[in-house]
Amino acid sequence: MTTTKLHLTRITKTYEGSMTLLTGNDCVEAKRILAPNEYKCYVEFKSEKRKSEYLYGRYAAKISAMELLGESDPKKVEIISGVFSQPILRCNNNIDNISVSISHTSNMVGALAFPETHPMAIDVEEIDRMNLDLIVQHLLPDEQDMVVKAKTFETSMATLLWSVKESLSKVLKTGLTISIPLLKISKKVKNDDHYVFEFEHFTQYKVQGWMIENYVLTICLPKNTTLKMDLIPMNFDKI
Template identity: 30%
Template sequence: MSALELIRTHSLVLHRPNGAGRGVGSRMQTGTFPTDILRATLAVVDLDLLDAAQRDAQADILLHSAEQARMAGFAHDRRRQSFTCGRIAAKTALVAHCPEINPREIEIGSGVFDQPILTTDQPGLQGLAISISHSDQFAVAMVFHQAHPMGIDVDLPTAKDMPAVLAGLAPGVAGVIRRLGLDDIAGASLLWVARESLAKTLTTGMMTPLDVYAPASIEKDGVAYIVRYANFGQYRSIIWPGKRGWLALTLPDQTLFDPARLPWS
């Protein structure tokens, strides 16, 4: 099986209408953004199709020497595999976003909250940011401009995860989940990936009380669900359901993106 079949990339078509706000409160300005800021690339690795030999081959092709050294330094195989697959997804997204680069010359390091960061001064890469997520089934990564913050998450919570995810849910939110026809596992999956993608966008990780990420609304929009937040009105999350994993993308609320343009099942 070719790398193209193992790792799929998607160019996200984003748009902010004329007059979309910039700034805060009464200081809001209006205007348009350059095309390169409103551009993002997503890579999805199906881990069920990626065997150890293929994973190692992709790591050799894509990873910087510092990333390969870090990969080799993990004591536990599971952690090493998740790191490697996440970096493979990230480098694939980066190459699709900037075809002129050599991925082995670019290091994706870690910030103080373990968030992925590009440590390079190569022309064309300034201002770019990366969000990475992985589950047992998928590794995903998204490249975007830091002037337009975004975050990605993929996961499939198990039955034992549900109590922690659903605990303390406001009655109104629980009622919305029921009215949408979601059972406890589906509701927990939606909330889990939405919170994680928002936390990555905010660079908080899940180190903040979960009620801070409380939804203000949850709506069905064709193939996906839309979550908006009580405390973060400037963002919304788009969540695609899936039998093998739920995918969430958090982006600025006034940025337009059609969920049907991203195939996920």
């Protein structure tokens, strides 16, 4: 498990956020970390896969939120599901209206905690060559060209572009029910340890993206915010 503080600097103010990454190697005990209502939901899931996603997602989000709330008991930080299954944080001392964003793949979970006044979202995706054709079908021509130019890293780039759209759709609170062309990527800039993406229609947002071994990680945030982390995600592949 890795948890890192996020420093979100605007022109007039700095906000604090927190990010937690878990893998399948992290051991999580449901009864120790889930509040009673959460545990009731957990045991009602029939699928072990769905149970694991729920448990690990809640745990990662709680760890991130507790970092900002100054809370030490995970059972006092409850995460319920909204009408669109979006995670909603409940905690008695949540005076700053801390919100959370959760994403998971088969073997990695990522979660963000951030003040509601500074919207953010996270997405993690596994890089799988078998998904390449399907992803490319849903990309726009200019985005498909980014994949082609990545050459031997085309699967990584396609997965990264898809994750960029996912994280933006979460900030917009639509998910991928939104028309995909509205999420058109207009700009891609490569920095030393990450990429930065901007959008044609939602110009107020940007996405920063990293490669972590066989996964991509993206964070959507306001365009004019400077994001600094105490720990940079490891094993960035320069594609």
